[in-house]
């Protein structure tokens with residue numbers, strides 16, 4: 337990845353799941369090439385901009401800055417979503433309404449799906465001056481609402497009515513076959529529904545109303561014949577009465593509603609207890625979400641093996657829940673709690689040592705893995721003379737791979753052809769070098785590429801007219817990288833103390849001078865004459 341270096345701890349087992357430590361702006365940019373259009377569900381729980389200073393992060397920046405920080409990220413999150421995917425953002429009244437309007441602009445107003453209310457508090461705050469605020473917002477957009485696919489909720493709660501089991505283990509309850517209430521329950525009103533049914537003892541039973549007058553059955557004779565296996569006879573003090581079975585539909589479902597109670601999905605108290613029981617010894621993470629809340633989001637918005645992304649991971653609830661529900665996931669977290677909370681939490685999930693949250697409800701028994709990435713340092717840095725040089729932490733391979741990502745080429749270095757570092761099609765290649773290329777070298781490259789292929793050459797500098805060779809596109813590395821990537825910022829976090837600084841003034845005529853000892857063959861060679 338362009339700015340994501342891979343480490344190899346023991347739970348790095350080659351799984352698709354990824355945890356990225358670093359700023360999400362750079363991380364999302366790095367993810368774009370591989371995952372654009374592939375993420376089914378984005379859930380984010382960004383700092384609400386409440387002005388609070390939490391133990392693990394600060395949460396207060398000037399309103400317009402908060403919006404512009406969010407805008408940059410939402411634009412990239414939208415690119416990552418699949419056409420049938422959806423974005424879910426939790427916020428409170430501080431910024432929710434502004435974010436909704438901004439998302440109208442980014443996603444299109446027609447793609448607004450709804451604003452659900454999550455009952456985050458399970459008791460009132462008696463010290464509230466005005467309202468005791470009990471809810472957060474869940475703002476939901478589809479990438480393209482005409483293609484968004486969702487799952488309904490299972491209606492397990494109705495199962496209590498179904499208090500009987502048939503011989504196949506199916507749940508049902510009984511209702512009298514005699515029509516009751518309304519105008520259609522008398523023989524006079526429904527004469528065809530007044531007829532005799534044969535009880536188990538052979539007696540003939542007619543429908544009778546409570547007052548003893550002639551009544552009517554609900555079903556006609558034909559339906560009784562057809563559905564006779566559904567009729568149960570019950571013998572009471574007044575003789576036999578026929579009843580019919582109403583079965584629970586196997587997969588009874590209902591659309592999600594916009595009010596999510598703490599009884600259904602947990603409250604802040606629930607999530608704090610979850611974190612406390614996971615890490616009794618740690619300073620608790622201040623603003624976790626309950627696993628059941630995430631379970632509902634993940635259930636509605638994705639299916640098994642779909643990709644779920646959370647770029648404000650916090651204590652890692654989204655990843656933990658997605659993992660237990662058999663989804664693939666990507667999480668990004670900037671704070672050190674990425675290491676102190678998220679990694680240990682996911683290890684517990686994988687090792688089946690997390691018995692809390694939704695573990696029991698989904699029958700989770702451990703397994704899987706994830707890969708850990710951290711954002712690598714900037715490709716370019718400024719030396720003490722104010723010139724842009726390639727960071728010493730980069731080697732030739734990392735530079736070529738980074739630039740392939742930035743240029744949307746697939747990194748695939750050829751052993752045989754030195755100028756093939758990657759390709760965008762079968763006939764379009766990329767070559768990365770920190771050399772200054774002169775007309776002779778470019779001519780030689782052009783000859784080797786030939787008439788039916790093309791090559792993007794990214795070099796430190798070049799002499800001559802770049803458009804002389806129709807099969808070559810020649811570009812300088814520094815300016816181009818500056819254009820695609822916001823190099824020069826130290827930090828893009830939403831923390832107050834780390835607000836993005838103004839872009840550095842363009843460095844006039846950078847003349848990168850890398851020491852020969854720092855270079856491999858890719859970097860090696862002529863550094864003079866950089867324009």
Ligand SMILES: C[S@@+](CC[C@H](N)C(=O)[O-])C[C@H]1O[C@@H](n2cnc3c(N)ncnc32)[C@H](O)[C@@H]1O
Nearest residue numbers: 360381393624625648650651653670671829830
């Ligand atoms: C409200 S918390 C998320 C809590 C999470 N939903 C959970 O259940 O634990 C917001 C998180 O976003 C992180 N964050 C803030 N700015 C970020 C950035 N630029 N890149 C990555 N993470 C960031 C903060 O460090 C914090 O952990």
